[in-house]
Amino acid sequence: MDIIGVGSIPIVLLTGFFSGGIIALQMARALNTYGAASQVGSIVSITLVRELGPVLTALLVAGRNASAIASELGSMKVTEQIDAMRALGTDPSQKLVTPRLIATAVMLPCLTVVADAVGLFGAYLVACPLLRLLSARQYWNSSWTALLYSDFAQGLIKPFLFGMIIALVGCFYGLRASGGTQGVGRATTQAVVVACIWVFVVTFVLDKIFVNL
Amino acid sequence: MPDKDNTIVEFEKVNMQFGNIWALRDINFALKPGETRVIFGQAGAGKTALLKSAIGLLHPDSGEVDLFGQNVTASRERDLYTLRSKAGVLFQEGALFDSLTIRENVAYPLENQRATTPPAPDEIEHRVRETLRFVELEHTLDKFPNELSGGMRRRVGIARAIVTEPPFVLYDSPTAGLDPITANTIMALIAKERDVRHTASLIVTHRYQDGELMANFRYNPEKQELIPVSEEEHHDPTRSRTKFFVMKDGEIVFQGTRAQLEENDDSYVKRFVRH
Numbered sequence: 365m366d367i368i369g370v371g372s373i374p375i376v377l378l379t380g381f382f383s384g385g386i387i388a389l390q391m392a393r394a395l396n397t398y399g400a401a402s403q404v405g406s407i408v409s410i411t412l413v414r415e416l417g418p419v420l421t422a423l424l425v426a427g428r429n430a431s432a433i434a435s436e437l438g439s440m441k442v443t444e445q446i447d448a449m450r451a452l453g454t455d456p457s458q459k460l461v462t463p464r465l466i467a468t469a470v471m472l473p474c475l476t477v478v479a480d481a482v483g484l485f486g487a488y489l490v491a492c493p494l495l496r497l498l499s500a501r502q503y504w505n506s507s508w509t510a511l512l513y514s515d516f517a518q519g520l521i522k523p524f525l526f527g528m529i530i531a532l533v534g535c536f537y538g539l540r541a542s543g544g545t546q547g548v549g550r551a552t553t554q555a556v557v558v559a560c561i562w563v564f565v566v567t568f569v570l571d572k573i574f575v576n577l
Numbered sequence: 578m579p580d581k582d583n584t585i586v587e588f589e590k591v592n593m594q595f596g597n598i599w600a601l602r603d604i605n606f607a608l609k610p611g612e613t614r615v616i617f618g619q620a621g622a623g624k625t626a627l628l629k630s631a632i633g634l635l636h637p638d639s640g641e642v643d644l645f646g647q648n649v650t651a652s653r654e655r656d657l658y659t660l661r662s663k664a665g666v667l668f669q670e671g672a673l674f675d676s677l678t679i680r681e682n683v684a685y686p687l688e689n690q691r692a693t694t695p696p697a698p699d700e701i702e703h704r705v706r707e708t709l710r711f712v713e714l715e716h717t718l719d720k721f722p723n724e725l726s727g728g729m730r731r732r733v734g735i736a737r738a739i740v741t742e743p744p745f746v747l748y749d750s751p752t753a754g755l756d757p758i759t760a761n762t763i764m765a766l767i768a769k770e771r772d773v774r775h776t777a778s779l780i781v782t783h784r785y786q787d788g789e790l791m792a793n794f795r796y797n798p799e800k801q802e803l804i805p806v807s808e809e810e811h812h813d814p815t816r817s818r819t820k821f822f823v824m825k826d827g828e829i830v831f832q833g834t835r836a837q838l839e840e841n842d843d844s845y846v847k848r849f850v851r852h
Contacts, residue, residue: 443670443675444668444669444672445672445674445675447629447634447668448666448673448674450634450654450657451632451664451666451668452661452662452665452666452686452689452690452737453658453659453660453661453662453686453690453691453692453693454658454685454686454689454691455655455658455691458691459689
């Protein structure tokens with residue numbers, strides 16, 4: 365949990381902050397056209413909490429941790445450490461997969477909450493002190509009131525599922541690695557690519573479900 | 578037909594192929610308690626495949642492998658935990674867990690075997706120290722594998738394999754890549770383990786000296802050293818507990834005692850004998 369959660373905080377902070385800021389910048393121009401610049405807070409909060417927060421955080425964690433898991437387990441596989449575990453009468457899944465699955469599934473929602481909060485703050489800095497579109501009170505008020513319970517539910521269910529996908533994909537490719545160091549490299553790349561694809565597929569499916577609710 | 582109740586491992590018409598290459602071809606043999614089989618063969622002859630098949634790490638395409646009387650080939654992975662807890666394995670490069678200390682590596686089977694209840698922490702510490710003392714590495718408890726030499730890692734691997742005192746130990750190239758002095762130390766430890774705990778063993782090796790040492794020497798607990806066995810034992814197949822296999826393209830092309838091995842005229846078999 366420390367490596368996956370705490371270790372990912374710096375990159376999540378940076379990405380979250382700049383995502384919020386960029387959305388605010390782009391939206392400010394578009395909303396000004398319709399004289400609706402005061403809505404920037406609600407648009408940023410809905411976009412971040414529902415979609416960009418979970419997806420961006422998941423992609424970052426996929427890049428950082430699916431690769432780490434795949435390369436770590438892949439190295440263990442090619443150096444016969446996994447076979448050693450099996451040969452010693454122990455279960456590699458229980459020792460290697462379960463802790464990583466729990467850690468990623470627990471930490472990804474936490475990281476997403478951090479990314480959402482920092483993103484909203486980044487958007488606030490752009491919308492209020494920088495562009496002076498609205499007051500701080502207006503911004504935070506519109507950001508908060510725009511969110512529904514279903515938005516929070518989406519924002520937490522998605523990263524929980526993404527966390528499980530990332531850990532399982534990383535473990536799957538790591539435990540299947542073969543062919544020495546080249547095989548470990550191949551497993552690592554495949555894990556990141558497949559985990560990212562699954563993040564988008566699951567996002568689409570969940571969005572379809574939530575939109576119809 | 579061997580007595581299955583008194584057999585450690587038995588291979589019956591075992592065949593396995595990787596693509597078009599035979600890894601194991603019509604393998605038949607039985608290993609009894611206290612017996613040793615030393616397996617020679619060129620790279621790719623199927624030695625490691627044979628070892629891994631014995632404990633169900635690899636599954637043959639046909640035939641049957643019985644470990645402690647239970648069919649390994651038909652067993653699911655979860656059913657093999659109990660059987661594997663009765664076997665120790667030394668892998669080619671040691672396969673130590675590089676993120677764990679030597680203490681944690683050796684304690685690993687004691688703490689994690691699914692078929693047994695872990696002993697109390699004090700008991701684990703006692704057994705880890707005792708086993709590391711057996712391989713003369715008690716001083717390395719808190720080191721990591723990458724801080725040890727190749728020979729020391731191999732000895733820790735032996736300690737991890739025997740810490741649960743299994744009746745059956747498999748050694749995959751225990752001396753590969755080691756200098757002759759370290760290799761002899763390792764083989765002396767394996768012979769000591771065999772004679773002190775009366776374990777059955779399968780030993781894969783490329784060095785004829787390794788098999789020679791296993792066949793020619795016994796550990797004497799009083800003198801605490803290896804002593805030569807009698808000449809009659811060498812030449813009496815019924816008394817010799819150490820037998821030799823030579824493998825070629827997945828097949829066992831020779832099996833017999835050291836004397837029979839040395840007298841064999843086959844040009845392939847002769848390559849593994851030092852005259």
